Amino acid sequence: MPRLFTGIEIPPEIGLALSAYRGGLPGARWIDPENYHITLRFIGDIDERMADDVCSILGDSRWREPITVTIEGLDTFGGGKPRAVFARATGNGELADLQAEQERMMRQIGLAPETRKFIPHVTLARLKNVSPIDVADYMAARGHFAKLTFTFDRFVLYSSRASVGGGPYVIEAAYPLG
Template sequence: MPRLFTGIEIPADISLALSGYRGGLPGARWVEPENYHITLRFIGDVDERMADDVCSLLGSTRRRGPLTITIDGLDSFGGRKPRAVFARTSGSPALSELQAEQEQLMRQVGLAPETRKFTPHVTLARLKNASALDVADYIAMRGHFPKLTFTAERFVLYSSRASVGGGPYVIEAAYPLA
């Protein structure tokens, strides 16, 4: 039973730049740079038939042309109980439209709606027992974050094994945006 999700790949040069933010945070499990991505839609553990339906339906995604994506800072999820540190992306209407379309497609195959608000980001670390103060200090010490911009020419369907910290991720299919 594969665990699937769709996402935008992060180019090697951007991954290298982001990997420079690894370290210096107690309780962090750092994501390997080759696993950096922007999740569009988590699909979950599905059987082979559903996986085939998802793969086929994603091929009907409306083509928009390449997406320009800018990563512009560090942030965290979880507030007083932080659970992840991430590199955030600045708002992109085209990226949000792509995600919304995928949400609709996944509902068509019978998947439950995503309940979380779409917040495009690249997870850098998952946190366990990290204090909110340590996370705030980590982000503050890295306050000068140069904007990192790239062009995404496709989105992909990833699979993963159930594991601690995610990854390794395998590209099952790619869908051009142009």
């Protein structure tokens, strides 16, 4: 079974704007814009029975309002040993509430709790053995970031195949909001 996670699709025009930040960082593996997304709940590698349970319970989502998201700046994960460059996203608390609902659902069907804190973001590049100084220079050169805003009215269940990060991702199911 492929690796599964829920997420929010990034509209093409937002993806195009984010793709302007590609390049200028030696050693970065840039994510293709068609694979940009905001992960809500990582599920992982599961068997077919559990995948059916995931699909079924996500269909019971009570969230019925479209959510507006603002992408408002660049950041990194990893501190002194950077491992990713990402664009920060906010959703006025609604994004965190939707993620929390999905976390409860996944626990209800027996999946282990997610141990990482939810930080809404769009990964732009994965970093391995990239100099922290190069990352700092990259971030300093891109200090001005025009906010990008969009509203989404569905979340999706993605699958990913074994690869070196960054996709390709496949939409297995979509769940409308509103």
